Amino acid sequence: MKTLYMHIGTPKTATTAIQFFCRDNQEMLNRHGYFYPMFEWKYPNVLRTRNAHFLVGDTYLTQEERSLEEEAKVFQETFGQIYEAFEQYDNIILSDESMWNHGFRIGGWNRLKEELDKNIFTVKVIVYFRRQDEFTYSWWNQVIKEGMKKTSSYTWKEMLEKLPVVQLDYYGTLEKIAAVVGKENITVRKFERNSFVGQSIQADFADAIGLELSEGYQIESKVENISLTKNSNEIKRLMNCLPGLDKKRNDLFREYLSEISMNPGDDRKYSMFSEQELREFMAKYEEGNRKIAEEYLEGEDKLFDDSYQVEKKWESGNPLMVEDAVTFFGMVALSLFKKNEELERQITTLRYKLNHPFETMGNRIKNSRKKAK
Numbered sequence: 001m002k003t004l005y006m007h008i009g010t011p012k013t014a015t016t017a018i019q020f021f022c023r024d025n026q027e028m029l030n031r032h033g034y035f036y037p038m039f040e041w042k043y044p045n046v047l048r049t050r051n052a053h054f055l056v057g058d059t060y061l062t063q064e065e066r067s068l069e070e071e072a073k074v075f076q077e078t079f080g081q082i083y084e085a086f087e088q089y090d091n092i093i094l095s096d097e098s099m100w101n102h103g104f105r106i107g108g109w110n111r112l113k114e115e116l117d118k119n120i121f122t123v124k125v126i127v128y129f130r131r132q133d134e135f136t137y138s139w140w141n142q143v144i145k146e147g148m149k150k151t152s153s154y155t156w157k158e159m160l161e162k163l164p165v166v167q168l169d170y171y172g173t174l175e176k177i178a179a180v181v182g183k184e185n186i187t188v189r190k191f192e193r194n195s196f197v198g199q200s201i202q203a204d205f206a207d208a209i210g211l212e213l214s215e216g217y218q219i220e221s222k223v224e225n226i227s228l229t230k231n232s233n234e235i236k237r238l239m240n241c242l243p244g245l246d247k248k249r250n251d252l253f254r255e256y257l258s259e260i261s262m263n264p265g266d267d268r269k270y271s272m273f274s275e276q277e278l279r280e281f282m283a284k285y286e287e288g289n290r291k292i293a294e295e296y297l298e299g300e301d302k303l304f305d306d307s308y309q310v311e312k313k314w315e316s317g318n319p320l321m322v323e324d325a326v327t328f329f330g331m332v333a334l335s336l337f338k339k340n341e342e343l344e345r346q347i348t349t350l351r352y353k354l355n356h357p358f359e360t361m362g363n364r365i366k367n368s369r370k371k372a373k
Helices: 015-024 026-031 068-086 098-106 108-116 132-146 156-161 170-181 201-208 230-240 247-261 275-283 286-296 321-355 357-372
Strands: 002-007 091-095 121-129 186-190
Touching: 015 026, 015 091, 015 201, 068 091, 098 108, 098 170, 108 121, 108 170, 121 170, 132 156, 132 230, 132 247, 132 275, 170 186, 170 286, 186 201, 186 286, 230 247, 230 321, 247 321, 321 357
Parallel strands: 002 091, 002 121, 121 186
Antiparallel strands: none
């Protein structure tokens, strides 16, 4: 039977790196009977390499009205292309991290179940997990960094209180997925570098789908997604609250704060939780994590390190905050000064041309003759 490999993240586990790896090594994958399709559907702010997004992509005729009819059309046409690809390849790879958080809410798993019932292919789900506290911080950091959303101004406390769509009950969500595809068809991997086959996410993913990362594969695309330091994150969060903030300024702020964050200094020694807060947060998920290790990770007694050691809790009034804030605003000011100087040069040049039209015309004629020769 044909196999559909469904990589579903979770978010913040190098999903983009895996998707780029599949895209860049299409020829090598084809040689081994695998295919990573690139569909024509383009969703706003979604890379085309997320080729399973048609399963969870809301389609709107207007900003207010969702079109279920259009979504069904896209789904049927896309699966038609998948069935055509199965005529040539035994294995198809789909990937989109939204299937983890939104797959049941949008109906993606139900649509997939309808196709599975036709007994044309089987599904092998691949999912990566990172410890819930690390994932939560990374997710929040990315939301703040991107900006331009209501949630982009949430404090850490507000985010923990208003976490509606992020599925942190890993075991509970796995059970729902297992009801669709069967527990035996789910592969769980830890998002920890020392746990990766071949010490890389690309080699580990290749192993998960039954391949070995040999010399013929290329890892050329550099996927740089620098996490903001905790101080830079707080500065960006405050910038996100500014009235009238537009995309251009938001991108500028993100660029400079990402540059500052390339040298994180002592950032890693700080945690958003105190040790007691961390233990209380993780206590909600310990039993489920234990069951995942028992049922999905043969030979392992736990999913994550549960020592929960915290060196120091981050506070906005830490000694380096003033230094980081001054550095940020200094970079913005210098950028504005440079742009202002460039505008002044352009204005000076324009004034000269307007005051000396004949000389300007003569220079243009001379330059055109030089180019002709």
